[in-house]
Amino acid sequence: MPLEGKRIILRGLQKEDLQHQLLIRNNTDGQGIARNLPPVFTYEELEKAFNKKEFTIDHKFAAFTIIEKETNEYVGQISYTSYQPRISAEIGILIDENYWGKGYGYEAHEILLEFLFYRLGMRMIMWRTWEDNEGSWKLAQKSGYTITSRVRESIFINGKVSDLLRLQILRDEYFEKHPELQDNLPKL
Numbered sequence: 332m333p334l335e336g337k338r339i340i341l342r343g344l345q346k347e348d349l350q351h352q353l354l355i356r357n358n359t360d361g362q363g364i365a366r367n368l369p370p371v372f373t374y375e376e377l378e379k380a381f382n383k384k385e386f387t388i389d390h391k392f393a394a395f396t397i398i399e400k401e402t403n404e405y406v407g408q409i410s411y412t413s414y415q416p417r418i419s420a421e422i423g424i425l426i427d428e429n430y431w432g433k434g435y436g437y438e439a440h441e442i443l444l445e446f447l448f449y450r451l452g453m454r455m456i457m458w459r460t461w462e463d464n465e466g467s468w469k470l471a472q473k474s475g476y477t478i479t480s481r482v483r484e485s486i487f488i489n490g491k492v493s494d495l496l497r498l499q500i501l502r503d504e505y506f507e508k509h510p511e512l513q514d515n516l517p518k519l
């Protein structure tokens with residue numbers, strides 16, 4: 332069942348999404364933390380990854396496609412990895428450049444965050460980015476994350492060496508920011 336927000340839904344990744352993924356992952360302006368050298372993702376690589384993993388919410392890796400409700404158009408993708416049941420996971424997101432700055436990244440992230448904290452009972456969610464990716468860390472901070480560490484000069488991106496930023500949001504911090512949701516789990 333898709334996760335639903337006001338303007339978008341998050342549904343499981345399907346094979347038909349791979350062509351969109353190919354385009355956004357090979358757009359050098361928007362590859363996010365996944366940008367590497369050479370910055371190439373082939374359809375075959377994506378298909379192999381798709382066939383290898385089961386993209387469902389029960390597994391350690393879940394990938395969702397973000398769809399605009401009004402138009403049914405592809406907006407981007409969001410996923411969680413490093414899933415430790417009832418403990419933690421890390422979120423990654425990539426929005427199609429045509430949809431940047433419209434609040435979709437924030438909305439998609441809020442939907443997934445609620446799912447992870449409220450439905451799956453997570454204690455902590457992580458986010459990684461680098462210092463020059465202002466959109467990424469601004470989005471994370473708007474959602475309540477705090478920068479918890481900086482790994483200096485650890486990524487080569489956009490032709491320069493940059494600091495990697497690690498951010499976290501804890502369960503208590505999430506529920507404090509969302510008084511409309513009640514935390515039904517006992518404190519640890």
Ligand SMILES: CC(C)(COP(=O)(O)OP(=O)(O)OC[C@H]1O[C@@H](n2cnc3c(N)ncnc32)[C@H](O)[C@@H]1OP(=O)(O)O)[C@@H](O)C(=O)NCCC(=O)NCCS
Pocket residue numbers: 360361362363364365423424425426427430431432433434435436437438459460461464465466467469470473
């Ligand atoms: C980072 C990214 C997901 C943001 O998505 P988006 O839909 O454009 O973001 P939103 O419109 O929801 O904006 C959320 C907040 O971040 C801010 N923001 C977004 N992009 C920004 C930018 N380039 N510079 C400064 N602030 C930015 C917005 O102003 C907004 O804050 P506000 O409501 O206080 O004004 C998108 O740019 C993207 O996919 N980038 C490439 C991949 C990537 O960097 N992924 C992040 C993981 S490393």
